[in-house]
Amino acid sequence: MATPEATWFERDPLELAPLLLGGVLRRADAAGAVAVRVTEVEAYRGSDDPGAHTFRGRTARNATMFGPGGRVYCYFTYGMHHAVNIVAGPEGSGWGVLVRAGAVVEGHALALERRSARRASAPTGELARGPGNVAQALGATLVDDGAVLGAADALAGAPAASGGVAAAWSFEPAEAPPAFRTGPRVGVSGPGGDASAYPWRYWIPGEASVSAYRAATRRSRGA
DNA sequence: CGGTCGATAGTCT
DNA sequence: GACTATCGACCGG
Numbered sequence A: 001m002a003t004p005e006a007t008w009f010e011r012d013p014l015e016l017a018p019l020l021l022g023g024v025l026r027r028a029d030a031a032g033a034v035a036v037r038v039t040e041v042e043a044y045r046g047s048d049d050p051g052a053h054t055f056r057g058r059t060a061r062n063a064t065m066f067g068p069g070g071r072v073y074c075y076f077t078y079g080m081h082h083a084v085n086i087v088a089g090p091e092g093s094g095w096g097v098l099v100r101a102g103a104v105v106e107g108h109a110l111a112l113e114r115r116s117a118r119r120a121s122a123p124t125g126e127l128a129r130g131p132g133n134v135a136q137a138l139g140a141t142l143v144d145d146g147a148v149l150g151a152a153d154a155l156a157g158a159p160a161a162s163g164g165v166a167a168a169w170s171f172e173p174a175e176a177p178p179a180f181r182t183g184p185r186v187g188v189s190g191p192g193g194d195a196s197a198y199p200w201r202y203w204i205p206g207e208a209s210v211s212a213y214r215a216a217t218r219r220s221r222g223a
Numbered sequence B: 001c002g003g004t005c006g007a008t009a010g011t012c013t
Numbered sequence C: 001g002a003c004t005a006t007c008g009a010c011c012g013g
Helices: A011-020 A107-117 A131-138
Strands: A022-030 A031-043 A070-077 A082-089 A097-107 A168-172 A182-184 A201-203
Touching: A011 A031, A011 A082, A011 A097, A022 A097, A031 A107, A031 A131, A082 A131, A097 A107, A097 A131, A097 A201, A107 A131
Parallel strands: none
Antiparallel strands: A022 A031, A022 A168, A031 A097, A031 A201, A070 A082, A082 A097, A182 A201
């Protein structure tokens, strides 16, 4: 797998995001490998982006996003979902690109198995539609936070101490970047409140795996 | 169809 | 103690 040099990722996420479309993101561990062709992403910036995790500065959770580009930022949210990002920009920027959807191109059976494991009935349709499903299909968890894309010996070299799960990540850009469209990011409200002020969602039109738009839901207290 | 809501726990105020 | 870069079941039309 020809993952670009780390410097290739160290650019503005608004520039990097469309370059990721059509590329193949791959994760391999002891259970096997799953790869997806990226069809939908969202760019997140730092101090000038109210919707970004890094808006209010560095914390334990978002530390990876402040690291150098070309790494995986994986976080856990809503008490049940993981999400996979590719860190952008130079070290200290707090920039990244969220992988929202992809088409499984390798390890279809394993992806289906993972998606079915947490569900009574097997999922129908796309296996990596939506950020939570992308992470689940790839098998990404918090153990993957900070993983370096293209690190050849990540699988062999990682100590079993870190939870016993070692995975090798890679990303191969598309030879010819596909045409794309942009729009407001999904589920983002943040201090700024207005998702449409940051139309930093990028997707390949016509792809079945692209998730439907959902505005941020404000949860009023129950009963 | 489309809108609404429950599940479930880490993170930050 | 409220909110969350979500998912999918469920309910009404």
